[in-house]
Amino acid sequence: MNMVVGxxxxxxxxxxxxxxxxxxxxxxxYLVFVEKPQGLDxxxxxxxxxxxxxxxxxxxxxxxxxxxxxxxxxxxxxxxAAKLTAAEVETMKQKQGFLSAHPERILSxxxxxxxxxxxxxxxxxxxxxxxxxxxxxxxxxxxTGVTPNHPSFSDKGMPPPPAKWKGxxxxxxxxxxxxxxxxxxxxxxxxxxxxxxxxxHTASTAAGSAVDGANALGQGWGxxxxxxxxxxxxxxxxxxxxxxxxxxxxxxxxAAVGDGxxxxxxxxxxxxxxxxxxxxxxxxxxxxSGVYCAPGxxxxxxxxxxxxVCEMGGEIRRLDKGIEVKSHGGxxxxxxxxxxxxxxxxxxxxxxxxxxxxxxxxxxxKAYINxxxxxxxxxxxxxxxxxxxxxxxxxxxxxxxxSQASPGIMKPDVIGPGVSILAAWPAPAxxxxxxxxxxxxxxxxxxxxxxxxxxxxxxxxxxxxxPDWSPAAIKxxxxxxxxxxxxxxxxITDEQGLIADMFDMGSGHVNPAGATNxxxxxxxxxxxxxxxxxxxxxSNAQVSTIVQKKVECSxxxxxxxxxxxYPSFVLQLGSxxxxxxxxxxxxxxxxxxxxxxxxxPEGVGVEVNPKEIVFGQLSERASYSVTxxxxxxxxxxxxxxSLFWVADxxxxxxxxxxxxxx
Numbered sequence: 035m036n037m038v039v040g041x042x043x044x045x046x047x048x049x050x051x052x053x054x055x056x057x058x059x060x061x062x063x064y065l066v067f068v069e070k071p072q073g074l075d076x077x078x079x080x081x082x083x084x085x086x087x088x089x090x091x092x093x094x095x096x097x098x099x100x101x102x103x104x105x106x107x108x109x110x111x112x113x114x115a116a117k118l119t120a121a122e123v124e125t126m127k128q129k130q131g132f133l134s135a136h137p138e139r140i141l142s143x144x145x146x147x148x149x150x151x152x153x154x155x156x157x158x159x160x161x162x163x164x165x166x167x168x169x170x171x172x173x174x175x176x177x178t179g180v181t182p183n184h185p186s187f188s189d190k191g192m193p194p195p196p197a198k199w200k201g202x203x204x205x206x207x208x209x210x211x212x213x214x215x216x217x218x219x220x221x222x223x224x225x226x227x228x229x230x231x232x233x234x235h236t237a238s239t240a241a242g243s244a245v246d247g248a249n250a251l252g253q254g255w256g257x258x259x260x261x262x263x264x265x266x267x268x269x270x271x272x273x274x275x276x277x278x279x280x281x282x283x284x285x286x287x288x289a290a291v292g293d294g295x296x297x298x299x300x301x302x303x304x305x306x307x308x309x310x311x312x313x314x315x316x317x318x319x320x321x322x323s324g325v326y327c328a329p330g331x332x333x334x335x336x337x338x339x340x341x342x343v344c345e346m347g348g349e350i351r352r353l354d355k356g357i358e359v360k361s362h363g364g365x366x367x368x369x370x371x372x373x374x375x376x377x378x379x380x381x382x383x384x385x386x387x388x389x390x391x392x393x394x395x396x397x398x399x400k401a402y403i404n405x406x407x408x409x410x411x412x413x414x415x416x417x418x419x420x421x422x423x424x425x426x427x428x429x430x431x432x433x434x435x436x437s438q439a440s441p442g443i444m445k446p447d448v449i450g451p452g453v454s455i456l457a458a459w460p461a462p463a464x465x466x467x468x469x470x471x472x473x474x475x476x477x478x479x480x481x482x483x484x485x486x487x488x489x490x491x492x493x494x495x496x497x498x499x500x501p502d503w504s505p506a507a508i509k510x511x512x513x514x515x516x517x518x519x520x521x522x523x524x525x526i527t528d529e530q531g532l533i534a535d536m537f538d539m540g541s542g543h544v545n546p547a548g549a550t551n552x553x554x555x556x557x558x559x560x561x562x563x564x565x566x567x568x569x570x571x572x573s574n575a576q577v578s579t580i581v582q583k584k585v586e587c588s589x590x591x592x593x594x595x596x597x598x599x600y601p602s603f604v605l606q607l608g609s610x611x612x613x614x615x616x617x618x619x620x621x622x623x624x625x626x627x628x629x630x631x632x633x634x635p636e637g638v639g640v641e642v643n644p645k646e647i648v649f650g651q652l653s654e655r656a657s658y659s660v661t662x663x664x665x666x667x668x669x670x671x672x673x674x675x676s677l678f679w680v681a682d683x684x685x686x687x688x689x690x691x692x693x694x695x696x
Contacts, residue, residue, distance in 0.1 A: 037670045040377055061282055063104055063117055063138040067408050068620040069131040070310055082106065086114045090131055091122045093373060105219070105285040110402060111243070113308060116280035134408065140277040145524030172199060172214070172266045173241045174290045174398070176283060177233030179226040179271035180216060184209040184234060186242035187267065189213075193524060195266050196423070201293035208266065212243060216269040217289060219282040226271040233271065240267040251399050264531075267489075268293065280405065296366065297379065297389030310339040310410040311365055315403050318426040327355035327367075338363030341411050343399060346372045355470050366413055370396025376529035378430040380480045382453040389413050395658070428538045429453050433482055435537035436691075439471040439572060442595025444602040444691065446540040447513055450492075452485030492546045500621075506558035507619075511549040511603040514556075514686045516542030536674050536691045541602060553622035553684030555600045565593045603660070603690035608639070611663035618656060618686075620649040627684070628679040630658075635673035638692055639663040642677065670694065 054641065071085055083106055102363040105115040115138065118126070123135050137502050180187065182205055189211035201215035204226050209216060228234045232282040243263055270286035272278050312328045314337055317325035326348025342364045344355045352369060360366045365385055371379065378389040391399070428449060437445040489512070496508045503511070518528055525533045526543060560581065566579045568587035577585045596605045596614050605612055620626065626649050630642040641661040649656065660677065672693055679686040 055572050061117055061119055062113065063115055063279065064135045064137060064407075065112040065113065065115050065284065066118075066125055066126070066135045066280055067111060067133040069133060070076040071131070082108060088155075089114075089126050089132060090116060091118075091125065107284065107288045111284070111406065112289045115285070119597075131262040132370065133364050136407070136597050139280045158301045167294060171202065172196065172268055174268045174286075174293075175233065175237045175238075176270045176272045176286045177228075177237065178219070178230040178232045178273040179228035180213060180237050180267070180269045181234040182210075182216065183268065184238070186234075186238035188210045188243045190243065192243075192264070192266070197234050199266075199268075199293065199339065200279065201268055201289075210244050212267060212292065213246055214266045214268060215293065216271070217286070218271045219285045219289070220274045220279070226269055228271075230273065230275065233269070233273070237267055237269065239268050255280050257485055283405060287405065288690045292399075297391035299641075302389060303415075306366075306413070306415065308412050308414050308686030313343065313368075313409040313411040314340045314613060315328075315343045315400060316359075317343075317345070325351050329354065329358055332358055332364075333360045335362070339365050341366040341368060341413070343368045343370060343396075343403070346375055347371055347397070352380070352382050352390075353384060356386055356388055360386045368397060368411070368413075374431040377427065377531055378453070378529040381635060382534065387413055387415075423520060424524075424527075425521050426451070426517075426526060426543050427520070428526065428528040428534045429480070431481060432485075432538070435540070441597065442604050442688065444536055444540060444601060446537075447602075448489065448516055448541055448544050450544045452482055452488070453480045455479065455484040475503070487545060491548065492544060493545065503555070504557055504559070506623075510556040510601045511552040511621075512544055513518075513541040514554070514688065515545050515552050516540075517545050518542045535672075536602075536604075536689050541687065541689050551622065552686060553620075553626075553681060554618040554679055554686045555621050556599050556616060556688075557619055558599050559602060562599060565590050566595065566598045568592045586612045602690050604692075605662060605690075606693045606695050607662055607664060608665060608695050611639075611661050613661040615657055615658050615659045616688075618647070618658075620652055620654045620656075622652075622681070622684055624651045626681050626684075628681045628684070631675045631678040631680050633678070635667050635670075635675045635692070637670075637676070638673055638694075639665045640675065640677070640690075647679065660690075662690075664694065 042631070065088065068089060068400055083103075086103060086106060102116045102118070103114050104117065107113050107115075113133075118135075126132055126135065187210070192211035194211055195214040199214060201217070203209035203214070204218055204224075205213075205216050216226040218224050241263065247280065268290065270290060272282040272286045314335070315325075316327050316332065316335070318335060318338075325345045327342065327344035328348055328350050332342070336590060337359060342359045344359065344367055346352070346369065355369060356367050364386065367384065367388045369388055369390045371377075373393050375393065377392045377394075379392055382390070383389070399411075417666045426449070427447050429452060432449060432452065433446055435445040437443055492512065493508050494504075496503065500507070518526060526539055528538050529572075564577060564581060564585055567580060568585070568590050569592035572580075572587075574587055577587060596603055596612075599617055605614075605615060628647045628649070630645045632640045632642060634640040639662070643659050643661070647656045647658065672691065674689065674691045677688045677690065679688075
């Protein structure tokens with residue numbers, strides 16, 4: 035079972051802090067934090083509003099048509115923003131359930147804060163570019179609003195928003211598949227249009243669509259594109275001409291959470307309360323290993339009864355991080371990814387309630403913690419979620435190509451299920467053998483070691499169905515019939531949300547049903563490997579050891595790697611054309627005709643000869659050649675495409691990758 039969970043991503047860090055405090059006796063907006071009443075669901079709006087009203091003074095200095103409460107918070111905190119005097123706040127402190135209150139701060143916008151907004155300062159491994167390209171991501175922008183009709187927010191080529199999106203649009207007939215939501219937290223009911231320009235600028239920088247001919251007063255002419263040009267945008271207007279009120283910022287974060295933020299875990303106790311818990315970042319510990327929740331790192335940090343945010347990495351096992359939190363009295367843990375792991379989250383048997391969230395969600399959570407003095411959070415478990423439209427996705431730990439030993443052979447060959455796989459285990463997942471009521475001896479783990487047995491099992495089925503097929507024929511059947519798209523019909527992506535290439539997923543995701551009847555196969559006999567191995571430069575003794583017979587490479591015709599009768603091509607292409615041959619065997623139907631269809635990358639010529647192959651009977655063999663050439667200069671160092679042999683009911687795929695070198 036492959037568990038996949040989608041996420042809404044929030045970028046909230048757009049502000050530098052410049053505090054403006056009104057006169058002491060003036061009426062001003064306060065952020066008021068109160069206890070969450072037992073038995074009251076945070077989504078019961080009317081009951082929650084009535085509860086908040088109990089903290090307000092009986093008399094009011096405002097006109098009757100202007101409400102005291104500015105914002106009611108329902109998700110990230112229990113509390114509200116209200117217009118009060120200092121004396122009224124002092125009186126409020128005596129009421130049962132009151133926790134704290136502080137005057138609203140007005141924050142000024144600073145464009146130089148944009149790198150932190152994008153999370154760029156945290157990238158030291160070269161992943162900062164790819165981590166924000168955003169395929170399948172919803173970027174929540176808290177700023178001065180947006181200019182929705184700007185070409186940077188065109189939705190040309192954009193897919194619809196994920197089904198999990200629950201937000202709304204305060205524009206009339208303007209939102210699209212790029213700007214999927216827009217709300218005004220400064221003045222409820224009014225347009226979230228940008229009157230300052232800052233929000234439009236930051237939103238387009240983060241996730242704007244590509245616009246040709248962009249310039250400022252004739253300068254900087256070129257194509258303008260956001261860091262995540264394929265991401266969706268959810269706009270929350272929290273700033274106006276006078277700055278950004280932190281009550282509006284908190285309201286926007288609260289709204290964004292309500293619009294659909296989630297995480298992933300295996301340990302989902304039925305009796306875990308959904309109440310809000312104090313939230314603490316493990317990086318607050320006074321040692322460098324605290325952020326990773328390393329053993330002993332939380333000794334001086336008060337985490338008792340709190341939800342602790344820990345980061346992946348530090349050479350600390352995920353389960354050990356939870357053990358550290360639990361040993362110090364922590365009630366729950368949020369495990370956030372580093373940039374390298376991106377969107378790959380795993381279901382683990384943690385020691386305490388845990389939610390594993392992706393890198394972008396982690397940035398939003400840390401931004402929220404920094405936005406308030408009393409951060410809180412809850413985990414709402416939703417059980418096993420399957421059939422997500424974004425599946426499959428290449429995991430961060432999946433082995434990548436190219437092959438170091440033989441760069442001319444495509445690696446990986448294929449991808450298969452390897453994330454959160456449920457299978458037999460020698461002991462209960464909670465290791466509590468003496469007190470295990472379910473007697474379940476299964477566990478859910480992830481890794482390439484989980485994908486390998488899936489492929490091995492499929493190979494065994496193919497061997498049973500076709501006992502005369504060689505191992506090479508079985509591999510060919512698997513490779514030429516793979517899926518290239520997700521359940522929802524979009525291209526398969528990697529852990530960063532980018533479209534996966536052949537060095538991420540090989541020929542694609544395994545398709546067992548298709549592999550049983552591939553139409554054509556690329557077979558390789560044992561002796562065919564000898565010229566290939568000799569061509570790699572192995573010594574006579576080494577090749578003899580592999581093929582288990584004496585070999586003299588000098589008396590054998592060597593071949594290049596790309597000449598091996600493999601179901602794919604990988605080559606380094608310069609100014610001179612290169613031609614390779616392949617031989618296919620008909621295992622589909624007798625009296626069949628296959629026609630070549632080439633999906634070639636821009637700038638590369640691919641000629642197939644012949645363009646049509648006719649088979650009169652099963653097991654008949656036929657050969658063809660493919661010539662690759664550079665047609666015009668391309669800026670891309672690596673390009674890829676596919677050759678399909680198509681007949682009635684069959685489409686036999688051979689991917690090719692070309693390293694352009696001239």
